[in-house]
Amino acid sequence: MSKLRIPTPVADEDGAMSVINLFFILAVGMLSGVAIDVSNLMSARTQLQTAADAAAHAALVEREMHDMETSRATAMQILQANMPASVYGEVLDEEAIQFGEYDRATKTFTVDEDSRDAVLVETRRVSDNGNPVGTFLLHLVGVNQWDVARQSVFETFFPTCLKEGFVAKGVVDIQSNNSYFNGFCIHSNSHVEINQNNFFEAGTIVSMPDTDDLVVPNNGLDEEKNEGLANALREGRWFIKILDRLDLIRQGVQDRDSRYAQSYTTNFTPLTLTGTTVSPSNFTAGRIYKSSCSNRLTFNGGIYKGIVVIADCKMIFKNGAEFQDSVIITRSTDAKAMSAPNNLVLGAKDNCAEGGGAILVSYGGVEVASSLEMHGSQIIAADNVEFTANADGIRGASIVAGGRIDGTSNMNFAFCGGGMAHIFMAEYFRLAG
Numbered sequence: 001m002s003k004l005r006i007p008t009p010v011a012d013e014d015g016a017m018s019v020i021n022l023f024f025i026l027a028v029g030m031l032s033g034v035a036i037d038v039s040n041l042m043s044a045r046t047q048l049q050t051a052a053d054a055a056a057h058a059a060l061v062e063r064e065m066h067d068m069e070t071s072r073a074t075a076m077q078i079l080q081a082n083m084p085a086s087v088y089g090e091v092l093d094e095e096a097i098q099f100g101e102y103d104r105a106t107k108t109f110t111v112d113e114d115s116r117d118a119v120l121v122e123t124r125r126v127s128d129n130g131n132p133v134g135t136f137l138l139h140l141v142g143v144n145q146w147d148v149a150r151q152s153v154f155e156t157f158f159p160t161c162l163k164e165g166f167v168a169k170g171v172v173d174i175q176s177n178n179s180y181f182n183g184f185c186i187h188s189n190s191h192v193e194i195n196q197n198n199f200f201e202a203g204t205i206v207s208m209p210d211t212d213d214l215v216v217p218n219n220g221l222d223e224e225k226n227e228g229l230a231n232a233l234r235e236g237r238w239f240i241k242i243l244d245r246l247d248l249i250r251q252g253v254q255d256r257d258s259r260y261a262q263s264y265t266t267n268f269t270p271l272t273l274t275g276t277t278v279s280p281s282n283f284t285a286g287r288i289y290k291s292s293c294s295n296r297l298t299f300n301g302g303i304y305k306g307i308v309v310i311a312d313c314k315m316i317f318k319n320g321a322e323f324q325d326s327v328i329i330t331r332s333t334d335a336k337a338m339s340a341p342n343n344l345v346l347g348a349k350d351n352c353a354e355g356g357g358a359i360l361v362s363y364g365g366v367e368v369a370s371s372l373e374m375h376g377s378q379i380i381a382a383d384n385v386e387f388t389a390n391a392d393g394i395r396g397a398s399i400v401a402g403g404r405i406d407g408t409s410n411m412n413f414a415f416c417g418g419g420m421a422h423i424f425m426a427e428y429f430r431l432a433g
Contacts, residue, residue: 036136044133044148048091048123051082052152056121057429059097060154063116064427065248065259072097075121083123089131091123102155102432109153109432118155118432124148153432158425159238161185161205164396164415169240170384170404178407180204180232183415188405189237195409196220200228207234241426242380243402249361249380249424250329253308254288260424264306264325273297273309283307285325297330314364317344323358323377324348330362335383337364344368347375352396352416359423365403374399376419398423 059075066074072094079092100111102118109120125131125148132145161167165185166174172188176195182203186192191213192206200206208214211233221230252260256268266286273291275282277298283289285306291297293313301320310329317340324347330337338360348356357376360366365383372387376396379385384403389411396416399405 040136041133041146041148044125044146045150047083048125048148048150049152051079051091052121052123052150053154053431054082055079055092055097055123056119056152056154059099059121060116060119060156060429063099063119064156068099068113071099071119079123088125090129091125091131092121097121102153104155104432107432116156116427118153120151120153122149122151154429155432156427156429159428161187161207161238162240162242162398162400162425163420163423164398164417165205166397166399166401166405166407167238167240168385168401168403168405169243170401172405174198174405174407175409177409179412181412181414183417184413187236187238189240191215194220194226194229196225198226198229200226200232202228202231204228204232205234206232207236209235209237211235240400240402241428242400242424243382245424245426246361246363246380246382250310250331253310253327253329262308262325262327262422265308270310273311280304283309314338316340319343321345324356326358328358328360330364332362333364333382335365336367337362337383338366338381340368340372342369343371343373345373345375346377346379347373347396349373349375350419352376352419354419354421357396357419357422361424376416376422378420378423380424396420 055075055078058078059071062071062074075097076094083091098111098120099113099115100109100118101115102109109118125133127147133148134145164183165187166172167187169189171190171193172186173193177197179199181201185205187207189209191208193215196217206229216226220226249260252258253262254268254270255261264286265288268288270288270290273289276293276296277300279300280302283304288308291311293311296314296316297311298316298318299321300318303322303324304326305324306326308327312331314332314334314336315330315338319342322345346358350356359378362381366379366381366385368387370388372389373393374397378398380400382402385399385401386406388408394411395414396419398420
């Protein structure tokens with residue numbers, strides 16, 4: 001008798017995977033939506049930060065030479081180029097561009113409308129402005145928009161080498177038996193040449209684009225040949241901005257509202273020098289003097305104090321000429337536009353006190369054949385600067401050359417760290433950190 005096999009009942013699973021897939025797809029979709037919303041948020045943050053950085057930088061650069069209103073207007077132009085209001089709404093209120101002081105140690109910003117030292121900019125996409133960052137899928141869980149704001153602080157700074165030191169576009173060539181003390185800087189945008197038996201105290205800087213281009217005698221980096229030189233070496237290149245501002249300096253010292261005006265100038269109406277040879281008795285402190293000389297203007301020995309002199313010709317400083325609280329400018333482009341045969345003293349011997357310093361500005365070169373002394377003083381030349389100095393004769397010195405700087409031997413280059421507030425410098429800008 002045959003037996004019949006009765007089939008075992010089984011559950012009907014048709015369509016089960018479709019339900020699971022539906023939940024999976026929904027989960028993936030939600031996660032993707034969140035990812036899209038978060039990505040959109042991060043993109044908005046980046047865009048606001050970039051716009052804030054660009055506006056802050058533009059504001060501070062403009063502030064160097066212009067008033068607050070002009071600087072704010074320039075910043076707003078840059079902001080609109082990056083985030084036009086027609087697309088993003090008003091992300092920056094002009095009044096929110098704030099100038100002031102930034103303390104890098106405490107990372108705090110203090111508002112001061114008269115300051116040119118730092119600026120704070122905050123860009124915002126927020127509900128109060130009517131331009132928040134919207135969401136795509138998060139509104140399903142009640143998150144309809146995000147308020148996003150980013151800040152940027154830019155500050156000015158002055159490279160140490162341009163405060164005290166020797167800076168040249170061309171070669172800096174300093175010879176033997178010199179001493180350079182902590183804080184003093186030697187920089188060339190070409191290379192530096194140093195002989196031997198020099199001393200570089202810790203904290204001294206010797207920089208150039210490539211330290212492999214340093215020129216020294218055989219074994220010149222050995223401690224017994226040039227003590228401390230190896231540790232002083234740095235690599236870098238500077239855009240030497242002040243060399244492009246000789247016209248601004250010349251015009252500025254004649255304008256009481258200019259940043260280049262001197263505190264000791266009390267009368268800004270220039271007087272005309274009629275002679276070609278002058279002495280201290282020809283000048284009155286607090287005045288500006290101009291000469292349209294075609295050949296040369298000679299300064300006899302003596303102490304010249306509290307004056308500004310602007311001439312079109314070469315200048316010669318006779319033995320014993322000393323300048324204190326003075327600016328001397330020549331528009332001559334001659335290689336020896338300013339020259340001194342012997343014993344030129346720039347600045348008062350005041351042990352780095354404020355004031356008393358002198359500044360030479362030459363559209364050509366400067367040459368001092370013997371015994372240059374500098375005390376809290378500056379030389380700016382579009383061409384070469386060549387000099388010798390007597391021992392201990394350079395304390396608080398800034399020499400900037402569009403060509404070479406050539407010095408000699410047996411000199412001490414001491415760093416003041418103060419007493420140089422009056423010298424001409426161009427501001428550099430960086431993100432505050």
